[in-house]
Amino acid sequence: MSEVDAIQNGDGSPIVINEVVGFIGAGNMAKAIAFSLLKKGILTPENVLASAKTQTNIKDWEALQCETTLNNEDLLQKADIIIWAVKPQMFPGVINSLKKVVEGGSVTCRTVMHVSVMAGITLTNFSAQIQSVTGEEGSSRCFRTMPNIGLEVNCGVTVFSGPADTTDAERNLLNNIFKPIGLFYEVPEGQINAYGGLFGSGIGFMFPIIEALSDGAVKVGIPRNISLEIAAQVMKGAGELILQKKKHPGAMKDAVCSPGGTTIAGIAALENGGVRSAVIKAVEAATLRGEELGKAAK
Structure with missing residues (x-):
């Protein structure tokens, strides 16, 4: 590439x-x-x-x-x-x-x-x-x-x-x-469907995550309009940090997780909910669907 x-x-x-x-x-x-x-x-x-x-x-x-x-x-x-x-x-x-x-x-x-x-x-x-x-x-x-x-x-x-x-x-x-x-x-070209699963469909996967962040904020008392704006900014900020610092996301995660702190408690909840596995499966499913669409269009 x-x-x-x-x-x-x-x-x-x-x-x-x-x-x-x-x-x-x-x-x-x-x-x-x-x-x-x-x-x-x-x-x-x-x-x-x-x-x-x-x-x-x-x-x-x-x-x-x-x-x-x-x-x-x-x-x-x-x-x-x-x-x-x-x-x-x-x-x-x-x-x-x-x-x-x-x-x-x-x-x-x-x-x-x-x-x-x-x-x-x-x-x-x-x-x-x-x-x-x-x-x-x-x-x-x-x-x-x-x-x-x-x-x-x-x-x-x-x-x-x-x-x-x-x-x-x-x-x-x-x-x-x-x-x-x-x-x-x-x-x-043999990798294009996989790239499509990553970013073509992947950008769509980010919207439910932003919505979920907002829902969580509303649950703990933050107004919806504010929580949506902040959730989107959080997503944008995370992306910019990866792009500018060129560090592995695992290292970035470790840097913001204090021992016994709030962020690691939230990370543990994400792992318990299978978020990482679900996102991996989503990319795979989108890639396979791209291949199916190509066959249907022949």
């Missing part, structure tokens, strides 16, 4: 993506990526195109003055980079619809970069499906990524895998999309 280094412009100016970036699927993950980049000025509204099944799903994009469409085929003709953000089970249906349009001769496919953010779908499957639409050997470059929703607040994680002949220019372009809004790593 290697972390892709941030790309700096030679004159020190901010990174700007000049390519037209299209999103097939305009839901939460697509918004997390596009809206964060728009806020940073890395993307501009005139270089963003989003497609969805209904007008309701694209109203937030229109509010930011992005171009929108209800026809996925528009992206094949206009976008330089297409980010596939539909649900994995919907992917085959979208592909079949595009095939019919292309075969009908009303759409000419351009050479573009196709980037999947769909859980479970292998790069081989994704590339084959895209190839079945574009119809020309090597006409489109395909990459598989797995991001999490933390991108929405510039605190996400994304991993990616590409073909064996991935170029530095392609890595740099992916880097410019994902690195400004979180951690970004290139990893072996």
